[in-house]
Structure formats: C-alpha cells, structure tokens
Amino acid sequence: MQRGTFKLMKSVNKSIVLNKIRLSEPISRAQIAKETSLTPPTVSSIVKELIDQGLVRESTLGHSSGGRKPTMLHIHTSAFYVIGIDAGPEKVECILTDLTGKTIERNSRLLSKPITNEQFLSILKESIREILQISNMNRDKIIGIGIAMHGAVDIETGTSLVAPILNLRNIPIKAALEEEFNLTIKVENDARAMALGESWFGGHGVVDSMVAVNIGRGVGAGVIMNGKLYHGAQGIAGELGHMTIDINGEVCECGNQGCLQTLVSGSSIAKRARKQVTKGELTAKEIFEFAQNGNADCVHLLQETGEMIGIGLTNLIHLVNPSKIVLGGGVMKSEKFIMPALLETIQQRSLTTEAKKTKVTVTRLGDDVTLLGAVALLLDELFDPLGKIG
DSSP, X not given: OOHHXXXXXXXXXXXXXXXXXXXXXXXXXXXXXXXXXXXXXXXHHHHHHHHHHTSEEEEEEOOOSSSSOOEEEEEOTTSXXXXXXXXXXXXXXXXXXXXTOOEEEEEEEEOOSSOOHHHHHHHHHHHHHHHHHHHTOOGGGEEEEEEEESSEEXXXXXXXXXXXXXXXXXXXXXXXXXXXXXXXXXXXXXXXXXXXXXXXXXXXXXXXXXXXXXXXXXXXXXXXXXXXXXXXXXXXXXXXXXXXSOTTSOBOTTSOBSBTHHHHSHHHHHHHHHHHTOSSOOOHHHHHHHHHXXXXXXXXXXXXXXXXXXXXXXXXHHXXXXXXXXXXXXXXXXXHHHXXXXXXXXXXXXXXXXXXXXXXXXXXXXXXXXXXXXXXXXXXXXXXSSOSBO
C-alpha cells in the first residue's frame, strides 16, 4: 500500500469507528453510533467505506429484541498486513503479520561488528525483500513497515541517532526504506516499541499507565502515560539502563559510571560471575542453567541481580508511579531466581503501601514482544484516532 493510500484510509471519525469494531467485535452499526456519539448516518457512511476498502467485513445477523436483526461487523484481519522488524544489536528479525499480529512469515539475520551504516541498511532491505518474496504478498496489501531500533531514535525523521552497541550514528532508516519500498515507515526505540507491543498484544486490557522494561544486551524502558507512548522533551524518556546506581561503579558504554546497565545486563551478569563464581567464561544463560542445577553461587548471583533490578524499578515507581511494570529480555528468562528478590526489594524500598503493591510481571509474549511492538507502530496509527504515540 503506497504511502498516500495509507493516509487516505485515516481520519479521526474513521479511526474511532474502526477501533470500536476492533475492541468490541462483533458489533452493530447502531451500537457503534450509541457508544461513540457519532450519528447513525455518519457511522453507516464510514462503515460502507471501511467495507469497500476491505478493512471491515459483515457477519451473520446479531440478536434482536424486536424488529429486524442487525448485521454484525468485524475487522477483516487478513485484508491487510504489516512488516515488523527488531533491528539489533545482535541480529535483525523480520516478521509479516495480519492485523491481529498473527505471524505469517519470518526471517532472521545475524549482525557482525564492525558494521557501517550502509551495511546495516543493506541487511534491513534484504530482510524485507526476502519476506515479500517468500510470502508472495501483493504490495498493496501491506500498510507499512515498523522498525524497533536499539539506541536513541528521532521518530519524526525515522533516524537512528545513536546505536551504541553497534557503534553507529545517524542512520537514515526511514528515508532509505521509503525510497526503496515506497511504503509507510515507522522507526522507534526498541524498548518503547516493546511497551507498545505489550499494550496492544499483552492481554493487559485498558492500562492508563504502564512501563515495559527490556533487560538483555542493554537495559531500556518504554513508558505509557495517559494511554500514550511517552518520549520526553528530547526523545530519551525511558533510558532506565543509564540511571546511575553506583557513582563509583563500572564505566558504562555511555561513558558514565555505575549505570544500572553495568550491573544487570546479560554481559554484566557474566562479568560479575567471573569475579564471584569462576575465573572462566560463563554466559548469562549458563549461569541460569547452573542455578537450575543447584549451584549456590549462581543462585546468589541471580538473586543479587534481582535486588539490583528491584532498586532500579523502585526509583522508576517513585518517579513515574505506573499501575503496572512488564519485564522482558533475555535476562528475565532467569525469572525463577530474579523475581523473588526483585519483588522483595520493591516491598522494602517503596515509599507507600500502595507503591509497594505495584504490579510487576514478566511478558507473556516471549522473545517476540519487541517484534510485535514494531508491528503495533503501524496498527496504532491505523486504529487509534488519538494515537498512543506522543
């Protein structure tokens, strides 16, 4: 679907009707009018347009309390598709989904360092071309491409400003992909995309304030406030990993000392293991496996990690006061050992009784949460009239 076509599909009233159908299907035209305060003729006109565009379909007749039975409306989930990409820092993963986030095709490419901006963009393009080729998808059926990128992102220009782990700067992702594919392109920081993915597909219902925290190769967070994805004045809201925990601590990749990331990322846990457990090389995954097999030192190391994450989350609770915190990333695969200490730390350190009860869970979406967040960047624009992105 060319960029201009996608823009024509959107209008505030149309998005209101579309989103109401998505959230309440099956639903009748009369019920939409009643629940949205739009006039019945306006709803009928918009529904006709949505059916003509293939976004909405009619189903068997609904229940009637008298008179003619109403025709019910549903989202035509397989009418259009979205490409979502989780870009870096270790690999590029790409999926094609329908409008419900159901994966149709996927591929993955490893990133090797050092890498240039041109090489990185080339890998993105190859991944997209392969998805299009494998799926044999009509380009007009694709509403756009969402990219979840690690590091700092300018969402207006779709530029990766700083990708610290890849040591790249100023990658013109949106411009390069729009030129290549002539589709709507959305680029977002990976942790914020994860928050959007959780809000769309995580089964949380309507959540006004939520923070999603990704703890893996790095540490990042996406903040949803008043139902919208929050970026901050300069677009760096959610950089939880660069919260200073120990002013005399290890030097972080960002240049500062004692960032939370230097204590709880996968590589940081492995580094601490070399000091506390063994002189040999252990990965975070191996540490978890040793803990599973009863190694007391590895169990203690993961519990200590849980306490450190808990301190970071307590600071977050005091600053943002979200109703829910959702954790994801490779480190949280050690949930069994990390979560009890993490929750205990929040209990001990939170200021108020209510703050101590802040709901903290691990994502149910697994490794795909950020990929689904990339997909949600496009769905959010299509379905949500006010947008969760602000």
